[in-house]
Structure formats: structure tokens, C-alpha cells
Amino acid sequence: MATIIKHYRSWGRFPKSTPKQVIPVQWRSELPDFNAIEGTVLPFGYGRTYGDVCLNNGGTLLDTTFLNRMLAFDEENGIVCVEAGVSLEDIVSFIVPRGWFLPVTPGTKYVSVAGAIANDVHGKNHHSAGTFGCFVTRFELVRSSGERLICSPDENTELFKATIGGLGLTGLITWAEFRLKPIPSRLIDVERIRFENLGEFYEIDDESVEDYEYTVSWVDAMATGEHLARGVYMRGRHFDPPLPSNGHLSLPEVRVPFDLPSVLLNKFTLKAMSSGFYGLNFRKESRSIEHINPYFYPLDSIKDWNKGYGTRGFLQYQFCVPDKDRKAVREISKTIANSGEGVFLTVFKRFGDLESPGMLSFPRPGITYALDFPNTPTLENLLSRLDDMVLEAGGRLYPAKDARMSARHFQAFYPNWQEFARYVDPKFSSSFWRRVTGETAC
Ligand SMILES: Cc1cc2nc3c(=O)[nH]c(=O)nc-3n(C[C@H](O)[C@H](O)[C@H](O)COP(=O)(O)OP(=O)(O)OC[C@H]3O[C@@H](n4cnc5c(N)ncnc54)[C@H](O)[C@@H]3O)c2cc1C
Numbered sequence: 001m002a003t004i005i006k007h008y009r010s011w012g013r014f015p016k017s018t019p020k021q022v023i024p025v026q027w028r029s030e031l032p033d034f035n036a037i038e039g040t041v042l043p044f045g046y047g048r049t050y051g052d053v054c055l056n057n058g059g060t061l062l063d064t065t066f067l068n069r070m071l072a073f074d075e076e077n078g079i080v081c082v083e084a085g086v087s088l089e090d091i092v093s094f095i096v097p098r099g100w101f102l103p104v105t106p107g108t109k110y111v112s113v114a115g116a117i118a119n120d121v122h123g124k125n126h127h128s129a130g131t132f133g134c135f136v137t138r139f140e141l142v143r144s145s146g147e148r149l150i151c152s153p154d155e156n157t158e159l160f161k162a163t164i165g166g167l168g169l170t171g172l173i174t175w176a177e178f179r180l181k182p183i184p185s186r187l188i189d190v191e192r193i194r195f196e197n198l199g200e201f202y203e204i205d206d207e208s209v210e211d212y213e214y215t216v217s218w219v220d221a222m223a224t225g226e227h228l229a230r231g232v233y234m235r236g237r238h239f240d241p242p243l244p245s246n247g248h249l250s251l252p253e254v255r256v257p258f259d260l261p262s263v264l265l266n267k268f269t270l271k272a273m274s275s276g277f278y279g280l281n282f283r284k285e286s287r288s289i290e291h292i293n294p295y296f297y298p299l300d301s302i303k304d305w306n307k308g309y310g311t312r313g314f315l316q317y318q319f320c321v322p323d324k325d326r327k328a329v330r331e332i333s334k335t336i337a338n339s340g341e342g343v344f345l346t347v348f349k350r351f352g353d354l355e356s357p358g359m360l361s362f363p364r365p366g367i368t369y370a371l372d373f374p375n376t377p378t379l380e381n382l383l384s385r386l387d388d389m390v391l392e393a394g395g396r397l398y399p400a401k402d403a404r405m406s407a408r409h410f411q412a413f414y415p416n417w418q419e420f421a422r423y424v425d426p427k428f429s430s431s432f433w434r435r436v437t438g439e440t441a442c
Pocket of ligand 1 (some may be wrong): 046047048050084085106107108111115120121122166168171173174
């Protein structure tokens, strides 16, 4: 089998990691003998994970993007079956013209189906639909023992639950089947409402979550005082009745062609950009009909935008906290705003209480915050403080976005991690897993 030696990075470009080798997985019927490979193995999709969940420093990566064949489509009932490396982009292009859409989608479609399962991704409709894993009907999991297991809610149930949100550690998914959602058109009816502070956010959110399928906010996380956590609330639903539309499924691409010097992204430029976004939405409220692509995947039109953070890379910090008394959300927002660290692209959203089948799935009812920080030498001071605040508030960090949480924090955030560990394949490991469990590579 051919071996490609090249750099496989995660989206945040931090931490740096070098696999010993990368093995392309081309055919479901001709998988490598995992046990014949020296050291540990880890599946790799499109590397859209921000931190080290998709990295296996010193070990082997199994590049699954060649497993890119569509296997079956039940157009009447909206069920699709695809190989593990098929991207959400390919699925969206195929299903949207046929009146179907993804039941749950992350903010990029350059993600493989198996990657979406392994991180049990969520989208703007978490409060109304739950996670991607809620729609998975079955998949094939290949273990290092050579076993090929069909996992579903009724078959190999425990491995099904462990693999959804299982961070690629329970074996190799070769194909997966999941349910789609019918849509009346390829358009979304979107309302944008500016809010001046956290209190206003809650007012709008309380009146929106019941009636709007999709809700998300962009927050100016550097605003302080009476403008703490000001931002723009976006709520949407599929547009019905359909308009005649010859909508294109791809946007013109803007590319960041080279690494910008990190010095261009400092707390002053980020503050200007952050409040600039807020200011751009100059009207208090606006309404528009938008195509699915720019609505769900605004960043996909800027190719390689992650290079904008320079060679030091950046860290996304995403957590969720229960917000019954709203105090924790306020205190954490204050700590971020007053920290002096630059932050851009802050996404703020309410998670609902629909439970995911995944043992290690991230979402819990409450508020989730996702913040992009340039990787500065002082950033760790703030993040370790936030780790403690999130823990104290009964929240947790998202492994898919993480590159630095301590083993102590991970184990407290995910108290069932030892139960999960029973299903980890002995041959599979990742840089993330070794960091948060203290295990060494075999
Ligand atoms: C711009 C942007 C926006 C995003 N928005 C969201 C969002 O809104 N919500 C959200 O939840 N996430 C979001 N993400 C994160 C992204 O959806 C996840 O990290 C996703 O898992 C990446 O999939 P991938 O195919 O790139 O997999 P990779 O990043 O390559 O790998 C992810 C995990 O999947 C495992 N894996 C890959 N293939 C297989 C396989 N065949 N079998 C078993 N395990 C496998 C890997 O081992 C790894 O643990 C976003 C990322 C970006 C860059």
C-alpha cells in the first residue's frame, strides 16, 4: 500500500504535529491490517477540527477522504448512505436540488460524514433538533481485531453510542447512513436583530427559540460595561412557499493566499474588526431571504481564512455552561472582555435539551460560546482561568475545538470518560487522547 508523507494539520494550525506516516484508505474491501502497523493509528478526514483530536503525533494517520462514494439514496424517505469520507459539501450539492437538507450541519461543509459523527457536531438548530448523531441510523465500524461491526441503535448499541462523539478512537467508520430533512426550497428566511447587551440577548432568545428552527448570535466579545456581550441575533427558518430560484450551490471564492504576519492581528485590529461587524448591522432589525450556502457556511466563501492568523496559528475556545441563573455567562463574558486578549469571530448560541446518543458528546442544555483567539504568549493565562470558571459553572469544553485543556479538566468535564475508554480500540489513539488521559503511545 502506498504511503504519503506530508503534513496533516488541524484547522487551528496548533499544535504542530508530525505523523510517522499517512496511509490512504482507498477501498472498504482492502483495509490495511491495523495490527501490522507499528504504533497507533487514527482516522483523519478533512482536518476541520481545530485542535489535536484529529492528530496523532508520531503515529499513523489513516486518510479517509478517498472513501468518497455515495452508496444509496432513498429519495422518498430521505435516507442517505455514503462512504465515510464523503464531504457534507458533496451531499448538500446532491440533496438540496432534490428537496432535502442535512438534519444538522456545522458552520462548514468541508467536513466528512465520519468526522461529523466522530465529533457529534451541532449546528444552529441544536435547540430544535439536537446533534448530528441523533439522525444516524447505522454505520460500519472496523476494529483492529479485523471485526466489521454494523452499529445502530439496536445493534452493537454500546459501540454505536461510544463512536458517536467518539473522537475516532473506537475504530474506523467505513460507511454511514443517516436521515435527512425535507425542505420546501433552498432559501432561508432570516431576521437579524441587534442587541445592546446580554440582557437584551436573553429577551430576544426567549421569544425566538420556540418559533425559529435556527438561531445563532455573533457577539462583540471585547465590548465592556453596559455593552457587555452586545451583538447581532440571527434567527431563521426554511422559506416556504418556494420562490422560483436558479440559486447556485457555490459562492465565489476569496482566498487568503499566504500567511498574514501575526503582528497584523493584535488586540487593536481585532477590537476594530469585532465592533466593526456589530456596526455593519447598523439597522436594529432587518429581514432577508438568503440562499442556504451563505446562511449556513459564511466562512466557506473565504478559502483558507485560518491562515489569516499567521504562522503561530490560533485557538478556538468553545464551551457550554448551564445558564439557569445567567450569572456564570455574565462573569465569563466580563473576564474575556476585560482580559486584554484580542478575540474575533465569537459565536454565541443556546443549546437545547435534546439528548445525543453519544457517550462523549459535547452539547448540554445552556449557552455555548465559541471564541477565536490568536495564539499569543499570554493567552494561556486567560484560558486556564476560563477552564476553572466553566468547570465551576457545571459546563465543559468541546474536544473538537481544543488543543490545550488539562487532563484534570477533561476528566471533570466528562465524568463518564472511563466508561467510554472501555470501547476505545487498543490500536487507536490521538494526540488529544494521550494528553487528556495521560496514556502513552504504544
Ligand atoms: C469554519 C468551521 C466551522 C465549524 N463549525 C462547527 C459547528 O458549527 N459545530 C460543530 O460541532 N463543529 C464545527 N466545526 C468543527 C468540525 O465540524 C468538526 O471538527 C468535524 O469533525 C471535522 O470533520 P473532518 O472531516 O474535517 O474530520 P477531522 O477533523 O479530520 O477529524 C475529526 C475526528 O473524526 C475522526 N474521524 C475522521 N474520519 C473517521 C472515520 N472514517 N472513522 C472514525 N473516525 C473518523 C478523526 O479521528 C477525528 O477524531 C467547524 C469547523 C470549522 C473549520
